[in-house]
Amino acid sequence: MSFSLRFGTVGSPKATPPNPGGTVGGIKYAASIGLDALELAWVQGVRVSEATCMAIKQAAVENGIALSVHAPYYINLNGDEEKWPRLRKYLIDAAHFGYLAGATDIIFHPGTYFGRPPEDVLKVAIPRLQGCIEELRKDNNPVILRPEISGKAAMLGSLSDVLEMAKTIPGVIPCIDFAHLHARLGDGAMNTYEEWTQALDLYSNSLGKKALHNMHIHLSGINYGPKGEMNHLIMEEADLDFGNLFRALKDVGAKGRIMCESPVLEVDALKFKHMWIEVSGEGNSSK
Ligand SMILES: [Zn+2]
Numbered sequence: 001m002s003f004s005l006r007f008g009t010v011g012s013p014k015a016t017p018p019n020p021g022g023t024v025g026g027i028k029y030a031a032s033i034g035l036d037a038l039e040l041a042w043v044q045g046v047r048v049s050e051a052t053c054m055a056i057k058q059a060a061v062e063n064g065i066a067l068s069v070h071a072p073y074y075i076n077l078n079g080d081e082e083k084w085p086r087l088r089k090y091l092i093d094a095a096h097f098g099y100l101a102g103a104t105d106i107i108f109h110p111g112t113y114f115g116r117p118p119e120d121v122l123k124v125a126i127p128r129l130q131g132c133i134e135e136l137r138k139d140n141n142p143v144i145l146r147p148e149i150s151g152k153a154a155m156l157g158s159l160s161d162v163l164e165m166a167k168t169i170p171g172v173i174p175c176i177d178f179a180h181l182h183a184r185l186g187d188g189a190m191n192t193y194e195e196w197t198q199a200l201d202l203y204s205n206s207l208g209k210k211a212l213h214n215m216h217i218h219l220s221g222i223n224y225g226p227k228g229e230m231n232h233l234i235m236e237e238a239d240l241d242f243g244n245l246f247r248a249l250k251d252v253g254a255k256g257r258i259m260c261e262s263p264v265l266e267v268d269a270l271k272f273k274h275m276w277i278e279v280s281g282e283g284n285s286s287k
Helices: 022-032 050-063 084-100 118-138 159-168 178-183 193-207 209-214 242-252 266-280
Strands: 005-010 037-041 066-070 103-108 144-147 175-177 215-219 221-225 228-233 256-260
Touching: 005 066, 005 266, 022 037, 022 050, 037 256, 050 066, 050 084, 066 084, 066 256, 084 103, 084 118, 103 215, 118 144, 118 159, 144 159, 159 193, 175 178, 178 215, 178 221, 178 228, 193 209, 193 242, 209 215, 215 242, 242 266, 256 266
Parallel strands: 005 037, 005 256, 037 066, 066 103, 103 144, 175 215, 215 256
Antiparallel strands: 221 228
């Protein structure tokens, strides 16, 4: 049975057996425990051969796993002019090898403000991101680039920043990290049904209803201070109101993927899945 949301982990599940191990092993193990998505955590760099990409793609198809890539942390759409060619290569490489590996979506951290006003930073960031999309399309690469909501107020990547990027550039859609959205301002906001519904309404009003049917969500518990994100937490230790978040997602008709980033990865990913089945009632239908 397929649900309107797929569930998976960012990085291979922790309990992936050593044989065959690697990403192929992670894909097989994820499928065996009832997950149907995986985000390849290429966060320290893109170091993968074409042959490995082919093996990953084949394993994902055989096991019904939808793939995405988390691109290296070093990308910064607001980086210095002379550094930008090197910074953009991380995104282009993640997209190139990710597409070879069968990934449809490339998730990345948009960068930092360096203390400048968001509207000024977006004037630099958006044309640069547009240039990346143009290069990929010239290369017949159809992947979606997904700037992720950041967990700190000093980082580029507020909800309005990522919506602005997506509104302006076809082929760009946000990665909505609800833990980051909650932690970002450091005041405990974004933790009620009403706040999430408002955020999701803003998302669909900005990008059209169809964007709600192709959501890419990061989720975990989160620890935060006055400046925002500190570290990710397991579900039980977090103050995030997951039940009401799932209700808000159900009521707007969200479809897509929820990728778990908690310290126990697949354990919480499966809890999210079971919570969704309960809230959505999809497990009880005969479709
Ligand atoms: Zn991330």
